[in-house]
Amino acid sequence: MRGRPHGLVLFGLLWRSMSDFSIDELVIPATPHAPSWPDFVAVAALRNLVEAEGFGTNALNYSAAELLPGWLNPKYDPKRMFVARVEGTVVARATYETLLDANDDHAWLGVQVLPAWRRCGIGTALADRVEHLVGTENRHELIVYTVSADTPGERLTAPIGFGSVPQDNAEVRFLLARGYRLEQVERGSRLALPADEGVIRRFQADAAAHAGGDYTVHYWSAGTPPRWRDDLAVPYTRMSTDAPTAGLTEPEDVWTADRLVDEETSRGSSPRRMLTAAALHEPSGHLVAFTQLSVPAERERSVSQEDTLVLREHRGHRLGMLLKTANLEYLAQESPGHPSVTTFNAEENRHMLVVNEALGFVPMGYEGAWKRVVPAEK
Template identity: 85%
Template sequence: MSDFSIDELVIPATPRAPGWPSWEAVAALRNVVEAEGFGTDDLEYSAAELLPGWLNTTYDPKRMFVARVDGTVVARATYETLLDQGDNHAWLGVQVLPAWRRHGIGTALADRVEALAATENRQELIVYTVSAEAAGKRLAAPTGFGSVPRDNPEVRFLFARGYRLEQVERGSRLPLPADDSVMHRFRADAAAQAGRDYTVHCWSGGTPPHWRADLALLFTRMSTDAPTAGLEEPEDVWTAERLVNEETSRAASPRRMLTAAALHEPSGHLVAFTQLSVPAESNRSVGQEDTLVLREHRGHRLGMLLKSANLEYLAQESPGHPSVTTFNAEENRHMLDVNEALGFVPMGYEGAWKRVVPRSGPSK
């Protein structure tokens, strides 16, 4: 075991505040590990882009711990929970630079955040981690959709700590520019099937005030309507106030959000949405964020309608980006069908793992 120290990272308030070099090191570490797992740097975020989300913990509590060797950050662990103190879930993550693996650092960080979960009586621990493709035996998800290499280091690590694979998520990439005529055809065909009851509205940045309550409901339903397999993740309630808080915080990021939403004309409410996170630099990839159609409004091709509309909106508002990346549960065949039709191709997979720790006795 190498000599290393672990401490909780104090998130710097600004790029000029004390601790900024450590924050930059954390961002670089994240990007190295993501690029290694997915074989692309399309998922890269700058330190400035990551900062607002970590400063804003009003509705989204989170903490970060870092491991250092001779003062240099070589690994990190994340700990996230819901605001509800009665909820027993915690979302954990550990990332170690390749050169510092097999030194006990990942184990020490996992011990730290799992112990923190225990002190807060959070027995349901969830981990999302990339599994790079490798030869050999496969571990299938219990959903019947997707698998990860059984002998990968992260798979063996999680197994040894009592975690169970519950779901596999596919990371996909759409090369840009997309064919304008194809996008227009997809949008027109989907609009024809949706009919006159649904209209598309697009905006950049903050949500128009009269739609904040609707979008908050859509965010809440993301936690209940999206496939979560055996993870059984809890409802995460959003309000208009929380949405404003999130969008105000996000305004400090160099990125901006492009939103396309479907308005159900008879009711006057938004019933579906999709968002793209767009970096300022045109030579960097765009991130596909949440997409949801309320269950009661499915079957009208609103997913295709909104995704094609937002890709057209992206081409108008911020052309020149090389790609769009997105993540979907492998069992979410409907959304995968939409993405594949638009031209998305797989770029990698991550496992969603769960460990349930009883209040007393050994883990199971």
Template identity: 65%
Template sequence: METFRFEIEELTVPAAPQAPGWADFVAANGVRNTVEAEAYGTVDLELTADEVLPGWLNQRWEPKRLFVARTEGRIVGHGHYETLPEDSADHAWLAVGVLPEYRGRGIGTALADRLEAVAHSEGRSVQIVYAPSPDAPGERLPSPTGFGSVPLDNPEVRFLQRRGYLLEQVVRASRLPLPVDPVQLRRLGDLAALHAGPDYSVVQWIDRTPPVWLPDLAVLYSRMSTDAPSAGLAEPEQRWTPERVSQEEQKVAASPRTTLTSAVLHGPSGHLVGFTELEVPAELGRAVSQEDTLVLREHRGRRLGMLLKIANLELLTLERTGHPSVLTYNAEENRHMLTVNEAIGFAPMGYEGAWRRDAQ
């Protein structure tokens, strides 16, 4: 039998669309899109290379490396390595994907070996993987949080267990069909505003954050990394400053996507205490992505999460009506946010496992 041959190589991320390396970057992103579409049974999660490039160029705050598997000139697998800029950081986030027709030939193993070797060389002993797990019959592996499970016999589950990863959390992907009944939205928004009381109001902007709110948004982003449920992943705090917010927004401005932000202002203190973001693709036929949503712990219990989500969906209708759906991810144990989403009309579309490996 002829030996199947492939090579693992690291790609240089192109400096701009059509710059040197662009074709390989597009091909690697295509592998990611194919793998996600197979796992979730929809192309709604697809992102173009132009949309993801700004994130890859954000090396100062979120260092990343991109590896591919190539056979006979074709890119058939990708590996994504990400960590934090601090020398003392011990976490790394890894992702591997292989085109369906090329699985079972050692490509995924070779890519995982390479990513884990990079993590070891940089002293990143805590390695985290988020892996979609399509539903399947048979025995299930429960999350230690007590919420959610993944099919025990799924290939990605067996693969990660063999490599020493432990399931720490299950994440739900949800879809909201659009349009939502505006009367229902307004009813939910009015009830949330009534419950919140007069001390809270909503402020909104599109793309770049007004300078007056940059310090508050930096606090909210930092708290996003500590206040959101992370179970046994124990993901570290990410340090945000107004400078970082501004610089990242400047890079994202090169993307064809538009960011809609609604934030809740606490009148007595004059500070923002919660926010939510939607990322909107240029093409009306594509799904909108629900990004971060957070209400500071000390201001929870006032239905501010609902207030924010409704306000941003109404802003979406006002600015960019016609998109088919909104997609979002939530930890299964985050029952409060799931309850908010379900009341609005989000329904589950798939699940993924969050896995952790503590390397020696």
């Protein structure tokens, strides 16, 4: 749940000599009319350029208006942003994200630098800034997600044995030099639309037969219906504990119905809409699985596959396939004409990758999940 809905978190290296830059914390604009809105727009453009550079596609682009709601919910999702400027122009940014629990010692960090301003110390200075903040708040588990474009040469394999990144890539060398260890590799995949209706229906029928009469699929495109808010908060929480995290050992991120409402209210200001498909376990009367698609208003832009989770105790019934096919059909009904759907999965999450591959998703790039443990001071 952390990082991907609001944009990839990257570390960038530096490419030309320039010493006159400033770093300050960005005041997140409450609205597009706030004084800091132009800087936030510049940050969104920076994010999109770096992602397109790493993945070779602009399918992951988000507008500033789409990104803003994710930065306006400090009650449940505290995060800060720092920007580097050269002659008043934003050329790089750093992000610092934590959980609400003051006793948790994790922090999610990231730095992005425009290609024209690399190798002049800006990325290092921003990394130093957020890592210093980690120290002042007594946090010890530092996590970074960064795209690694495919290049020839030796590979660095994740310790779990699934996935690798190019050993000589600039971001890999940068993170290794700062004491980070590669823990996991995530695959970015893309499904061209319109999907093959015959394939979708065949897999959906097969999944429905395996699920049997105990499970029914329900859909919504606005806020979660009140009667299911408590239910949906459970798999939202389980995303932090049940999804594969390799050696990251990410902490539990607790969701409640109130937090869900708060998140959906904040998200209501975004031009995007969320399509949700969820599986109801009829004998218990509770939702036990869900999947979501984040849909931009413009039909020429790609759709983002957000979280998908089946509670552990209800796995083995092909609910993941049932819900993914159902939501793709829902998308075709509610908002046809988009060129593709993009998604991210851990390389060791073979079950979900098999589902995606069967539906026609193909790899578009990879990102490393890195961790650094800072020993506590004695």
